[in-house]
Amino acid sequence: MLETPVLIVGGGPVGLTASLLLSRYGIRSLLVERHAGTARVPKARGINARTMEMYRQLGIEADIRAAGLSAQSTGLIVWTESLAGREIERRVPGRALAKNLAMTPTSNCLCAQDDLEPVLRRHAEAAGPGELRFSTELTALRPDADGIGATILDRASGAATEVRAGWLIAADGAQSPVRRQLGLKMLGEEKVYDSVNILFRADLSPWVKDRPAALYFVEQPSLRGTFLTINATDRWGFLIHSLSHYGFRPADFTPELCVALVRQAAGLPELPVEVLGTSAWEASATVAERYRVGRIFLAGDAAHEMPPTGGFGMNTGVQDALNLCWKLAAVLKGEAGEALLDSYDAERRPLAELTTRTSLANALSMGRTARQSSAVLPRREFLNEQGLIFGVPYESGAVLPDGTPPIQAADPVTEYLPNARPGSRAPHVWLQRNGARISTIDLFGNRFVLLAGPDGGPWAEAAQGLRPEVEAHIVGREILDPEGAWQQGFGVSADGAVLVRPDGYVGWRSPGGSANAAAELRGVLDRLLAR
Structure with missing residues (x-):
């Protein structure tokens, strides 16, 4: 029998961050991840300034920036008919404006998930006393009033191990087996649109070097997609939205079709393109009905799914871990009562609901969903959500009001008014x-x-x-x-x-x-x- 105070299920950014945080607080944990290693595809890319503040406090900001791209490589957002064709508009995101940069000692970072996770894993393994086991799957879960019984399987050797944990963090993704076993419902709008990501190599530098951007939105009558900057030279993603609207199915995306679509979006019929892989997925805008069941907590995509428009999914998830882990540590050290842990749901779930609604509104405003529209440019809130990133206050038993009235911003999504009212x-x-x-x-x-x-x-x-x-x-x-x-x-x-x-x-x-x-x-x- 293997015993651990905290069992973390899932070794993505949320689980790895949770392991690192718990080690920082002196709490032993065991992380299990069914995959053999860290992410092999870019997935999430944008790390917002609030998340970078957290990684700054953990002492790993510089390593993350070294693994990612400089701000000079991704300073714009561009709308165009094709990369080689007519440009519709270019913008500096509101988050990068001087008045917003002045609100934090750090700044956003574009670091693709397959570059970020090795950094987080290296630091989590070095921190101790947390232990990480990849190629290890949770196969059985038996929660009771006093703790968690579990069985984990080493996928390489086939050996099963019984585990006894005091608490469990389910950071096991949008299809979370832990959440499903608990019978928790996801509330909101499911399957808002379907998409496919094409990961490819092609030298696009001649068409982007004078307008470096994180996103290049392509607007054509027969194709609406987005070039996603990975290394800003020859490694890219191309995201096609609302496949069914264009008559596509995921199975249609052969390498030949992918090459043809990338060339069409680039406006370069002879562009050499090497397809590295494809992944099909559906965007939902849902939040779990509860984040806590007894000694089990949901975090990250297991707790909330949101469209990627705005780049909030991973950021919301790792900030879940920040909120939860100090509270778990305080309880495990005997410094707090267990009721403190109820504040995790009270603080994080309302924020996730607001963030999910905002992400969906961004997607709808750009005509990027199955509800097709002629809209090209997004609503003004897109990538200008300073209030959402920094300004949403917590209300829970872990905050003691001081009698001052709430801070009222004209637009709480875009406007951040710095203040130290309790909960902020x-x-x-x-x-x-x-x-x-x-x-x-x-x-x-x-x-x-x-x-x-x-x-x-x-x-x-x-x-x-x-x-x-x-x-x-x-x-x-x-x-x-x-x-x-x-x-x-x-x-x-x-x-x-x-x-x-x-x-x-x-x-x-x-x-x-x-x-x-x-x-x-x-x-x-x-x-x-x-x-």
Whole structure:
């Protein structure tokens, strides 16, 4: 019998990130993945700035950027009749505008999934105490009130192993066998449109080098598809939407047809093309009715499916892992009550529902679904969803309201208004420590962090010796605020304080001081951690 505190099913970006996070928190886990290795095709490509903040905190941002493409290689979005033909329009995505880049110390990254996963796997294996087993499949699941019984099968040797786990994270994809065994329904709109991805080699650099883009949308009466930048030179994807509308079936996509379609979309009848593979799939816009059943949690595509228009699927999934893993660690260490884990569903499922609706609206606006329309250019929200990426607040028992009213943006999808109201992502402010420029974002990620104003010494003293450990900083003393932006950005006075959770979200805020800071802060942690 193999025993582990946490069993992770699925070794994609979500499962690998969960393993890395749990190891960072000192929690042993076992990850099983039925495939022999990491992804062999690009799949997801875009990593948004909020996700890159998370990987920055884990210390792996530079490695991910090294595996991906530079911003200079993918700065535009282009609509064209063909790559060699008339260009319809080109745009700089709203996420890349200066005003939006100023909201974070990092930026988006285009790193195809088959390049990203090896980086995540390498770091997860090095981190310990998490263990990763590829070519290993979950074949039986027996949850009970005290834990999870499971059988895993080594697909190479055929050997079966019995496992006993305290908790299970199902990161096993859109067809999640774990979710199906639990009988959980997916709510929303299934099979919105069908698609096929063609992965190919061709030198397209003469037609893209002067307009580097992440996406080249091809608009023809008989073909609407998208060139997906993989390495920006000779490795590409071509995505054809709504196959049935054009009379295609997945079985029709022979190498010969794929070559012909790529040439048609490129507007280059003699272009040398090598087809590397095809994959057919259907886009859905659905979210699981629940994210938790007893000791089992859904994460990533197992919990939500969304059209790729906007690039939210993988990002939403790995941020699920960030939200869940610090809470699991706190419970396993005896620092929190089990009721804390209910906040995972309360916080992440509403966000997934909003994100899924937004992704579907993007797809519909571009006529990319079976509901064909003459629309070519997308709605203005497409790739301009700053509010959705940074600004959606959490409401749960793991957030203590401070009595201030909700922040009202004119358009909550596109507009992000930085604030430190409890439940919000703690905003980015440039500070200085030991002569080096750092972001507030760089202070978060490993544990609870208390930030107090220059006269907030009692709060910092109250943080000493608490369980779990609270890292306290006085902004204006050992950490300097050279631009004088921190107090206003976080909404506190010189003797106020905020408590930021390990996932970078504000859990509590006191605009000013307290007559008994120690007692108040202890009570805050008790309530936040459901103990």
